[in-house]
Amino acid sequence: MTDTLLSFKDVEIVYKVGNMSIRATTGASFDVPRGAIVGLVGESGCGKTTLARAVTRVIADNAHIAHGQILFDGIDLVSLSDRDMNALRWRDIAFIPQSAMNSLDPVYTVEYQLHEVLRGRGGLSRIDARKRSKELFELVGIETNRLSDFPHQFSGGMRQRVAIALALALNPKLIIADEPVTALDVIVQRQILDQLRDLQQKLGISVILVTHDISVVAYICDRTVVMYAGQVMESSDTRAVLNEPYHPYTMGLKNAFPDIKSAGTGLLTPIEGSPPDLANPPPGCRFAPRCPFAEAICRAENPQPREIQPQHIVACHRSQEALQLRTEASKYETWQQIP
């Protein structure tokens, strides 16, 4: 048994739209260690959700994994038959969606939906399923008398807890959580994250947490993978990524976030511009058009990911100059220079 539960190796996912091919992700590689929470962070359209969903092949009909491997406990999920993949879902790999309301069926009680997973997928008897449902509700801190309630009778935070209970139903090894707290208020968000972390540690599960919000990553993730325009820009230990970023995009993401601990309320620093059209990406580094530090080589050649520190991967031509770039990146004016 290795320390790595899941490993993305050079994954490319292609959407066919008409006669166009759109590469939602290219060359995506990173590992999910056992018992760790790995944050997949980036703007909308960066490919983070597509990549996470590709693990259990819950991707759109017009999308396919064109290249690479996704190794789960040594098995390549990409080459798995649909039938074997189906057997893996819920049992080994479970999913927590962004909006639990969209994943729970409004016309059935939550207990019925738990039973569907427990009995249908897990083969439990009715009595065992009932017992396990109660256990699960206790685990996520919902009173068991609410098992017979319908999804609309729960608040947003409670529904998210129900979704966590569902994901935990069959003791999976890996949970993929797609923006699990995005629609929630700060207080509920924090409470759900605390709970996810508690359960993850207690049960030794690995989690891939997809989010656009670096504060969520900062709070809960052991490792962080920063994606931009379909590519992994930087990945490492969360502390390293956020405290000593090597990629200008990571520096920009951090700057753009209002920090209540900072002294003043000077101008926030946006990253000007928008992500590139993936049907027609720029020739060099995909971030170059928005990067204040882009040079000729950045516009000509796509930088390859390199290990700049142990376990710290960066795809940037100027990563050697990171120390100096960090100082520059913290200034508002720097980000205003982009045409």
Next chain:
Amino acid sequence: MKTNAPINEPLIEVQDARLHYHVGGGLASMMGRSATVKAVDGVSFTLKRGESVGLLGESGCGKTSMGRLLVKLEEATGGTIKFDNQSIADLRGDELRTFRSRVQLIFQNPFDAINPRYTIRKSMSEPLSNARIPEGEWEGRIIAGLELVRLPDPVQYLDRFPHQLSGGQLQRVVMARALILQPEFVVADEPVSMLDVSVRAGVLNVFRDVRDRLNLSAIYISHDLALVRYVCERTIVMYLGRIMEDGTTEDIIREPLHPYTQALVAAVPVPSPDQSHEPLPIGRGAPDPRNPPSGCVFRDRCPKAFDRCAQEIPSKTRVGERDVACHLFSP
């Protein structure tokens, strides 16, 4: 018809505003299940000209309802709301039309706020048409409006449809549309919550800049104190339809007095891995708004609640520069 009143003059005076809904009519009421939800319950505050105030609280606290009352999208079921010394409940006809051009609401989701089948030009023309601005002036005013929110080269956007714009661009259009009649007061309801973090900052900067340039009064509604702090010097904290605390944003962040505010401050997301992971000082789950606790509405989640909290609704108490509604500070 802008007045030249001095800057410290109150623009908005809210006195004991209430918005009560009756829920569960019909069959439910025959079965004795009807109830009253007090979305806004006895809220009072004033807003000066040029002042920006954050309305802070969780969903269901009444902040959005309060915002809708202020722009007269809802009618208060009790109390008074005065805009420029006139009760807005009495506005009719031309007076109402004028009021509608002096106050504006900026919506949360730009994709919902703008008709997807209208070009930007058409969406932006609507308020001009409603306010009976001569058609010859429209294009000039639309372009000026888009320049105000720093959309570069605005002419290129006029004949585009909303889906051809990014979220950040579209939210700027929504803002430009709200400002096109040069209002004196805007209510912005979580205007950046649907946007990516990297573009949020740009939209917030534009909001701040425009507000200062036009000397706008503003209410900024959010659940995130870090965002409120960025645009508002003053913050009003609401919980279940009532005001819990009202003071300068810096005071509130530095030393929150109300136990609810303390939880909100502790919950503010921070982009740093070196932060406290202490559990929040607040119980789980807001109470059923149809059946709030007696006394202080926050008491069943409050770590500091004592006997008096169940018996008596705390009234506003002055503590330094702040108003707090909590028995820890009640006389």
